Amino acid sequence: MKNKLYTIACGLLISISGSAQEVEFTEYDLDNGLHVILHQENKAPVVTVGVMYHVGAKDEEKGRTGFAHFFEHLLFEGTENIERGKWFDIVSANGGRNNANTTQDRTYYYETLPSNNLELGLWMESERMLHPVINKIGVDTQNEVVKEEKRQRIDNAPYGKIIYKTGINKYLFKKHPYGQSVIGSMADLDAAKLDEFIAFNKKFYNPNNATLVVAGDIQIEDTKKMISDYFGSIKNNGEKITRTNIEEEPITSEITAVEKDANIQIPAKVLVYRTPKQTEKDAYVLDYISTILTGGNSSRMQKNMVEDKKMALQVIAFTDAQEDYGTYLMGALPLGDVSLDKLLAEMDSEIEKLQNELISEREFKKLQNQFENNFVNSNSSIEGIANSLARYNMLYDDTSLINKEIEIYRSITREDIQNVAKKYLNKNQRLNLDYLPESSK
Template identity: 40%
Template structure:
């Protein structure tokens, strides 16, 4: 609601309308092909467009030490070419059809999407099926993408203040687990990997029975089903990927990591705790706890660290539930001359207040209402609907949770928020990363 309106009455009406907006359940149809591919269809008549979204259950946690970055590498390689699409033509075919395309990789998944005019939906489905069935993994494509990924790594890290923050945060928090490296991987791992290793990784994970295809938009449902059967139905299933058991070691004492980099302009303090995976109901209470502590300038951390005591330029907290674990973290950039101990003490005291007294009724209602509004708005876009449908199906095994998850947030109580603060934000579970400013004269 950032647009300025000239007349106050219009602003008032707009504000009331936004607050009254309720979540509209998402209608969808879900089925499986004989090869195990999960298919979800969602009709949206808002515009004469369509979107295909393919989610593969493979991310950086499925890699091994010394061979990281493979899932992210395939995010790039899947745009190279296939048996029936010449190298470099995928982008051109989609853009020439008036569409857009992209992909992303995280710790637990890799996804790809096309958004096209509705009369180009068949093209999008054919290209996506080609990538699933006939991706070309050869020396030319691999070497091309090695260069691309190395350049991406260079841009991410070289000369960027706090560019390594994610690496150090996850390395310190999830030490000894496959969550300790970032999805982008390590340059030397990609450099030293053989084509055969890439082929084996692709053959293991990029299978119809390890994927979910969601198609949404101004669909002719019967025609869409025919195209899906035509292009995806004959792709053979593979063996269901064997997945190692990921055990998060019990932490009995805090850990600390000191980072010295020439590009660090001001001290940064990051404090993290291992929590729960996203299927655990405590993840909802932890998210609301984070909102109480740091959502907006009236939040506890911002008021304490930034406004009142002026210890930091920035203060925030965030949660990140994952497939096999989760993390809750605090992040602050200190003002010049402020000691880390001052930041650490302030955060410790704010945690202790919640653990002892809980949150106020006013704070609780504020974050609860804000979550209801943000959740509803997040499902206004076709992109968001398709992404969530795929995730709830492939990772939760409960596609209908897309229409029920708001209830989980709304069922969180003040006692739940107090309980999770006491359960997970314990001193022996604390992990600290400190970015120190190097002495320019040393």
Template identity: 45%
Template sequence: MRISYSLLLCLLSLPFWANAQLNPVKFERYTLSNGLKVILHEDHSTPIVVVSVMYHVGSKNENPERTGFAHFFEHLLFEGSENVGRGEFDKYMSGAGAYNNANTSQDRTYYYEILPSNQVPLALWLESERMLHAKVETKGVETQRQVVKEERRQRIDNQPYGRFQEEMATRLFKVHPYRWTTIGSMEHLDRATEADYVNFYKDFYVPNNSVLTIAGDFSPAAIKPMIQKYFGTIPQSIKPVYRPTVVEPPLGNEIRDTVYDRVQLPGILMAYRIPAQNDPDYYALDMLNRLLSGGQSSRIYKSVVDEQELAVSAGSFSFSLEHPGATIIYGIANLGIETSKVEAALNAEIEKVKNELVPELEFQKLRNQLEVDLVDQNSTLEGIAENLCTFEIMYGDANLINTDINRYLKVTRQDLQRVAQKYLNNNNRVVLYWLPEQKQ
């Protein structure tokens, strides 16, 4: 059976946008007198609840002489509190049949628990203890220093290409705190005093710098008094929470360098400056990344890896950040292939999107893939809880969980070409050749 081209385009553009419109995430938002923002998403489909707290503090809020504190505190605040003994946090969770974890970025720190709905008071108590009574003392600090150092060894120092974020950041940013990574400096952590740690906790782990989100099987009428009981009396910060305001100047010219590492295959990494996540151009650039690198049928993978066989791996991705960040385009060369050939092939794909409009059929496929991904992010309680927190704390609008897709759907084929021409330029990038140590 043959389908006309226009009908095919129509069919391609239908399914997931309709589904996204029909299933908005419903929630209630309010603020306690101490500034803590609360978001409630009621869903009785399973007897599970996600309790999460996001703090508006990441590595960009750190003192340049004390980097790594935000990530360090992600670990430290599992040490216990005045009313929770060392090591007991996880015991409480496992005893309740719950799972808990945390993560840190350049912009925020996130803690969450997934637990049976009858255990919600336990999670609220533990998170309130973390916010008000956490133990920031020498024994816990020393323990977690060693944990973070081991994490660095495993994830960065002993991983092929593991240092690429650090090497890129120091060249891509000169004045903005994005110039260091979330893992920070082990030397800074070693030199820090107990007072440094205590002050960081007092400055950022305060109710007026956080969002509490509860998603799942609960009654708002029953849970609101609990929230007030556990969080309502926690005092807010007595001084404004520090927010960096420095603006990174334009790069101005291409920066090229070589890094030698314990790797078997050479690689190339190219970083381009891009706007912050709430900028309209970011959405076009994110779609452009998906076009170039959204799976094995994407342009870069298909051309550089499959057809030309120049690389064993190649792709692109963006850092979605509160302030202007970066898009990374990379390739790991195949055995015996010169890095310059991989660079030339990547550059050729970049030039294509700068000089040619994306065909309509490919563009519609891209939109459908994007819509699937965005809908999938809100298909679980964990995803809903984190997205509500992120949109509220980063942009002051939790309802972006429902409307963010509209920003993508406004992007046109012409926008993809325009942002490629505007941002994917040689004078707006850092190029690193990542070579085996024996070539040094």
């Protein structure tokens, strides 16, 4: 009876999730190449205006790393019509909030405001695109801000070089710029001239390299008119960006390395594999594998290494798929005097089980249910919907994935899980990293 009810519940969840999360949107291009996506949702008087630029750390020149992340800060300095240092004040004074973030592949800026301030958000983002003020005082100010951020998040943060991958990606990517960190080199930023920052802005922060998203309590035709008024006349400062496909040689033998961290007392064993880009189905399968291993209290590594054998204080496994490549990371912190070699053997054992045995039907159903639930909750906020629409359009070239991506997960089989584990999670294809306290010999 329990199994029957379990099956009915699974079916009900699938049927609900298939319709409950439909996100309707309108998309089109302006004559200047700016891609526009509109999502109307009038349940609450809130609107998000977001602009995603197709520029990230991978677009930086060697010797000038950190520019994309630097611009995440610099383009809040002010514009010809927004006084320096007043951006956040204007947004908060009008009942809103705003932020930005940068990855290897893109930079995203957004404001969330009461819907009666939609025009303000559009004006501010058009100002950022059209009239940014890039001068020495702004560059010097943000240089200190970025340095402090690096100190807080990486230099002085426990396990910072793992979390932000400054101690990982350099081993996996020898040709591709994914080998450099998003935050970049402070020496590179110090050495850069003002003209180089101006040139970077001119090259990348143009309408034809951007996606504008407006989501929330809007009227489509009125919003189109405002967008035309504020963005339609903005000209592109340079040619449309063309990117060279940089291919890495396959990893054919295990890379062993040691990184030290003055901020930790407990070492970590970390395994990292180079994996396919985010648009490939195998990248989705690796999401499933992460959940099998460490997705909750009943996951395999959590139950085996933390609860039953009490050999690990903490375990992690996650995939980070990006536009050109991905990485898959597994790690564990030892409990007591357990050696890193014992953690390694246990993690390898978990991988081998995935490679040699199909997961059970029950475990597979549970896994599917978790992802169905994630899908139901994935677009629960207007901010989240705006971000997803921009990301699927820019990095996947398919905005409709906001509604269809769950079908990719539903198409994954138990055999796919086994085959992907065999294809990517092999000892001769990985980085085997000992992450140690600075005092370790």
